[in-house]
Amino acid sequence: EAGKVRLRPIMLTTLAIALGTAIMVPDPVFGGLAIALIFGAISSALLVIFIVPLLYRHIMADS
Template identity: 55%
Template structure:
């Protein structure tokens, strides 16, 4: 159970860090905060979805393994 939470937290933190980093870069370029947030969402959504899709596909492979089944279920969900 705890491994599941750690894996999910890792995915969420990585995505959050990427968004915040992109926003900070845009703010340093002189873009206002609201516009930087909108651009971050528009530009980073596709890579985040692709990464999440890769996690789901990878977890689907181990879905039927009795040892890692709990982790796979939580990652796919």
């Protein structure tokens, strides 16, 4: 139930981070940082959306 409520804010935040840092990707100094930020935001969003609810369900099923 909480996943339904939090999905849109998580996706919008991830999109904002990805689009905001995409401007820095061509820069020779900050390009690596921008790529790390983009993939970090995407991977953490996927983790929060899919893995955390599965772990919660698994832990609560054992209780």
